Amino acid sequence: APLAVTRIEQGAGLSQPTGSLPPGGTSMGDTQLSHDGEERILGAFARLELRIEQGVREERDERQAQINGMYQMLLEKNADIAKLMKDHEQQYQSLHTKVQKLEAEIQRISEEEDRLRRRLTEKDETIETLEETARRKDELVQELEETVRRKDELLQDLEKKLRAEKLAASEKDEEMQDLKEQVKKLLANGEPVFGTIFRKSLADVIPGNDLLGRGNYGTVYKAELKTTQTVYAVKVIVPRKAGNIQEEMKASEERKAEMKVLDEMKALEELNSDYIVAYNLSWSEGVPGDNPLFSAPKSPSTHDSKIEEGSVSVSDQPTTTATQERSSSPRKVYFMVMELCPMSLAHWCEKTRESGRQVTMLVIMRLLHHVLKGLDFIHNRKINHGDIHLWNILLGCDDGQDKRPPPGHPLKCRAKLCDFGGLSSACAAEDASGQNTTARQQESLEKDMEAFSKVVNTLCCEEREKREEGEELPLPVLKSADAKKIKEAVFGERLDKEPKASTYMTRLEELRNKEELDLGLQTPVEIPVEMLPPTVKSIFSKQ
DSSP states (O other): OHHHHHHHHHHHTOOOOOOOOOTTOOOHHHHHHHHHHHHHHHHHHHHHHHHHHHHHHHHHHHHHHHHHHHHHHHHHHHHHHHHHHHHHHHHHHHHHHHHHHHHHHHHHHHHHHHHHHHHHHHHHHHHHHHHHHHHHHHHHHHHHHHHHHHHHHHHHHHHHHHHHHHHHHHHHHHHHHHHHHHHHHHHHTTOOSHHHHBSSOGGGOOHHHHEEEEETTEEEEEEEBTTTOOEEEEEEEOOOOOOSSOHHHHHHHHHHHHHHHHHHHHHHHHOOOTTBOOEEEEEEEEEOTTSGGGSOOOOSSSOSSOOOOSSOOOOSSOSSOTTSOOOSSOEEEEEEEEOOOSEEHHHHHHHHHHHTOBOOHHHHHHHHHHHHHHHHHHHTTTOOOSOOSGGGEEEEESSTTTSOOOTTOOEEEEEEEOOGGGOOOTTSSOOTTOOOHHHHHHHHHHHHHHHHHHHHHHHTOSSOEEOTTSOEEOOOBOOHHHHHHHHHHHTTTOOOSSOOHHHHHHHHHHHHHHHTOSSOTTSOEEEOGGGSOHHHHHHHSOO
């Protein structure tokens, strides 16, 4: 214990110098010493505690000051950090905005790049197209130059042809004028005209070779002019004599027959169209009553009413009968010199069916269009035909007799109206019944269009048409579908109150455009020479 106290005191700085006790001493002094030591120890502890508390307090205050300083620093740091974070956030937002702008700009640049790339590709394609176009242009220029060259050649040929045709027409007009003068002189001198200007007289005509047709309104012969060797169709019309009736009525009937002939002549003189059989000359003269002309010749064909073939058809009854009384007194006869046509539409139908040739829709449309052109031409001049049927529609040759096609080549023909023996007198003034001209004209026009409708139905069906005598007329072969298209185009379900040829022509043209047919409807129709009747084949073909 004394050693411990000493150590404590030394540690606390309280030790005082004492004498050393002998080991193991237990004297009174020793007891007092022990009591003093305890007090000293307690005082040392108290002082030590005070010093410890003071040191702790000082250290705590120092630590607290350090902590407060560090806290203050921390607050400052936090403020700085917050400020930095705010600055960083603003910078981040700014950078983010810049990044978005840059991304948008990059996207725009990418799109622009793609667009430019596409434009570049298109440009390359355009360049290729332009090169191809330039190449094609060069080819077209060459073709155009070739076409222009050919056009110039064709124009030159056409001019030559026109000059030649004009010259030929002029020469023909001069020839016809000379012929008219010759006819006037012959008539004035009372000489027979027919036998003088043509190679054969009426008494010398050969029924099998020269007779083309006969019927109710006259007889048609082919006759060759002596001067030009041109062959014409000469229609010889003998006005009917009235039967056993009173003299006044007889004279009236004969006068009507003559007026009908004169009306036809007058109408034909005014009609100059590619779709009307050309009229050249007419006259009348007295022919002895015993002339074979006034007896009915034997028919060279099986058709009693239409001896085809090739020129002008006539209507349904023979001019005279074999039992008609002959008289030596002259009878007035009318002669009409007309264009010679290779065949009638009826004959074409028959030969087409016999040959088995396939008829196209375009051919039928062109034939119908030709007929409509002729009808439109006469109707615009207030003239009506009055007797439209297949026998009164001829196929006239465009090239004429002077330019016959070489062997193996077809004739170029167009349909033409002929035989105006049923000519309507609607162009005259009011008739006896008081019906005015306009009403009669419309009635006659409707009759023409009704007759044309029958022609359409005849050409556009596969059935056989029965004539009045009961004989069946062969028709061309036409596909049912094509026939239906034509009839629907012309008529359809429309009911025309006032049918007109121009309306039907427009409908046919619409059908041609719809079917995308190349050739125009006014183009001539090609007819094989083999189909021509023997009486005219040598005239229109090179042997």
